[in-house]
Amino acid sequence: MSDLDTTVLIVGGGPVGLLGAHLLGRRGVKTLVAEKHLQRLDAPKAHALNPRSLEICAAAGLPMDEIHAAATAPADGQWVQMVETLSQPAIGVIAYERQDDAVRALTPWPLINIEQPRFEAVVERALCGWPNVTLRRGLEWREGLQLGDRVISTLVDRTTGETLKVRSRYVIACDGAGSAVRDAAGIAMDGPDGIAHFMMIHFEANLRAVVAERPGILYFLFGPGLNGTLIAYDIEKTWVLMHPCAPDTTETAFDEAACRAAVAAAVGAPVTDLQIKGVRGWKMSAQVARRYRDGNVFLAGDAGHRFPPTGGLGLNTGIGDIDNLAWKIAAVEAGWAGPDLLETYEPERRIIAQTNMGQSLANAFRIRVLFEALGYGPDQTVDAQTFRARLTEPAARARVTDAVAAQKDHFDSLRLQLGFAYGDALREDDTLPISQFTPKCVAGARLPHAELADGRSTLDLVGPDGFTLLAGPAAGDVSALLRGSSAPVTLRVEGRDFALADGAWTERMGLAPGGAVLVRPDGHILAIAAAAAVTPAGLVELSGALSAYLATPLQGAA
Numbered sequence: 001m002s003d004l005d006t007t008v009l010i011v012g013g014g015p016v017g018l019l020g021a022h023l024l025g026r027r028g029v030k031t032l033v034a035e036k037h038l039q040r041l042d043a044p045k046a047h048a049l050n051p052r053s054l055e056i057c058a059a060a061g062l063p064m065d066e067i068h069a070a071a072t073a074p075a076d077g078q079w080v081q082m083v084e085t086l087s088q089p090a091i092g093v094i095a096y097e098r099q100d101d102a103v104r105a106l107t108p109w110p111l112i113n114i115e116q117p118r119f120e121a122v123v124e125r126a127l128c129g130w131p132n133v134t135l136r137r138g139l140e141w142r143e144g145l146q147l148g149d150r151v152i153s154t155l156v157d158r159t160t161g162e163t164l165k166v167r168s169r170y171v172i173a174c175d176g177a178g179s180a181v182r183d184a185a186g187i188a189m190d191g192p193d194g195i196a197h198f199m200m201i202h203f204e205a206n207l208r209a210v211v212a213e214r215p216g217i218l219y220f221l222f223g224p225g226l227n228g229t230l231i232a233y234d235i236e237k238t239w240v241l242m243h244p245c246a247p248d249t250t251e252t253a254f255d256e257a258a259c260r261a262a263v264a265a266a267v268g269a270p271v272t273d274l275q276i277k278g279v280r281g282w283k284m285s286a287q288v289a290r291r292y293r294d295g296n297v298f299l300a301g302d303a304g305h306r307f308p309p310t311g312g313l314g315l316n317t318g319i320g321d322i323d324n325l326a327w328k329i330a331a332v333e334a335g336w337a338g339p340d341l342l343e344t345y346e347p348e349r350r351i352i353a354q355t356n357m358g359q360s361l362a363n364a365f366r367i368r369v370l371f372e373a374l375g376y377g378p379d380q381t382v383d384a385q386t387f388r389a390r391l392t393e394p395a396a397r398a399r400v401t402d403a404v405a406a407q408k409d410h411f412d413s414l415r416l417q418l419g420f421a422y423g424d425a426l427r428e429d430d431t432l433p434i435s436q437f438t439p440k441c442v443a444g445a446r447l448p449h450a451e452l453a454d455g456r457s458t459l460d461l462v463g464p465d466g467f468t469l470l471a472g473p474a475a476g477d478v479s480a481l482l483r484g485s486s487a488p489v490t491l492r493v494e495g496r497d498f499a500l501a502d503g504a505w506t507e508r509m510g511l512a513p514g515g516a517v518l519v520r521p522d523g524h525i526l527a528i529a530a531a532a533a534v535t536p537a538g539l540v541e542l543s544g545a546l547s548a549y550l551a552t553p554l555q556g557a558a
């Protein structure tokens with residue numbers, strides 16, 4: 001038995017755990033990542049990295065060029081095709097999220113598709129640059145004990161069989177949907193489990209000629225044959241077939257021959273260069289953990305929430321979790337925030353998971369409208385004659401076309417991706433369609449993006465190691481706020497330190513020229529002084545908001 005000491009133990013070296021280690025490492029926090037597998041699994045899993053996740057990656061200093069170089073070709077990743085098989089004309093086509101140039105007015109980083117292991121590899125290379133971060137593969141977390149302000153974890157090295165005791169101030173459970181850390185902490189999951197079951201058949205084939213003029217990232221399969229979904233991470237190489245199956249089906253039922261037959265049925269033609277890479281059972285659930293914290297143990301990513309994949313929000317929500325948590329732990333450890341700051345993690349992030357879970361579930365159910373229009377019965381099957389009639393008889397075909405269009409919200413969720421706020425400021429927006437996103441400069445929201453004169457974004461003005469005060473050109477003397485705060489606060493004044501490419505920033509944000517916005521290290525707005533000039537009273541308000549949030553005493557800013 002050997003002992004290790006660290007400030008943070010991250011259990012799980014999936015995308016959320018790896019990103020967490022990078023975010024902590026760059027802030028100087030000693031971190032150990034324990035990952036039970038010796039090698040990264042090559043199942044491609046998530047494909048969509050949405051704008052907010054990419055903004056977080058950019059703010060984290062990750063190499064965005066490498067992430068984009070590893071991504072699906074944009075021309076292929078822009079469409080969702082509803083088909084009978086890959087070889088047949090589309091029943092309907094929908095744009096996959098907003099990847100057009102117009103979206104660049106709202107975010108510097110439009111959505112991309114990328115195989116999850118490729119994203120993980122980029123993050124892992126980055127975290128290996130931090131001397132205070134250690135990633136140990138083959139190390140499985142077994143149990144933990146909280147003693148005072150320390151957690152003693154027992155882990156097993158799966159290569160040597162050696163048992164290790166790891167002492168840490170914090171444990172972050174990034175060990176996925178089946179989280180052992182969450183179970184050991186006695187945290188229940190709320191919501192339906194096992195709504196649907198699939199065999200995920202990972203295969204390689206060049207299907208460019210088959211898809212011809214119908215490129216897409218997702219192909220939903222309808223009709224009397226195989227129903228399921230094809231995910232085209234790379235049309236010329238990497239695919240997953242989500243094959244529906246009964247709950248008790250095991251991988252043994254899907255041997256090489258069965259997988260080849262299923263792929264051939266989905267493609268609608270023999271696939272000469274087909275290679276089956278792997279098959280794994282997967283159950284769709286819609287659950288959020290009842291708590292995100294147990295003492296100094298925190299849940300992040302799939303350990304805290306499991307969504308249906310309809311929405312592409314699982315990994316993206318996990319990235320938001322770890323971004324929220326990492327700076328807070330670093331702030332407490334650096335001494336500029338009180339430990340109660342960590343109390344804000346669960347109320348801020350759990351409600352986002354509940355919203356995203358609800359939308360993912362609604363998306364999954366909305367597809368039923370299309371099944372009905374295509375003539376499916378209550379047993380979820382359709383005979384060939386009914387199906388063909390629904391596609392040829394004009395009135396029925398019009399219903400199908402409407403049912404395809406009704407799926408639009410499923411694939412255009414910018415408000416969920418960028419328009420969420422910590423706190424109640426944007427609650428009234430919850431009734432709007434999720435495609436409808438208007439950036440708002442309100443407390444809790446992410447700072448709205450605006451292009452700077454030098455081509456960067458206002459998001460690039462936010463530093464990761466403290467708060468940023470963005471002030472209008474006529475703001476008064478704010479030095480008392482800067483002096484009085486326990487946290488590092490960087491002042492950036494419009495006209496002196498930054499300027500928009502077009503127009504005045506204060507006006508764009510709905511502020512008077514003397515107004516100011518106090519931004520958290522994660523790019524969310526903590527407080528706003530909208531007044532004509534930041535007055536002593538406005539300053540007291542900002543300072544009060546800062547010290548209350550950071551759980552530190554007010555040091556007299558007036």
Ligand SMILES: Cc1cc2nc3c(=O)[nH]c(=O)nc-3n(C[C@H](O)[C@H](O)[C@H](O)COP(=O)(O)OP(=O)(O)OC[C@H]3O[C@@H](n4cnc5c(N)ncnc54)[C@H](O)[C@@H]3O)c2cc1C
Pocket residue numbers: 011012013014015016017034035036037045046047048049116139140141142174175176177179180200240282300301302303309311312313314315316317318
């Ligand atoms: C087909 C498919 C498509 C998807 N598409 C999308 C999408 O487009 N967009 C999106 O946002 N999400 C998508 N998702 C969801 C996404 O894959 C998950 O949300 C994401 O993997 C969660 O990351 P994580 O790091 O929280 O957990 P995981 O990726 O599950 O990683 C957990 C890690 O913890 C390790 N581990 C587990 N137990 C232990 C232990 N006891 N000790 C040490 N290590 C342990 C595991 O080996 C694993 O490496 C998709 C999922 C699937 C299956």
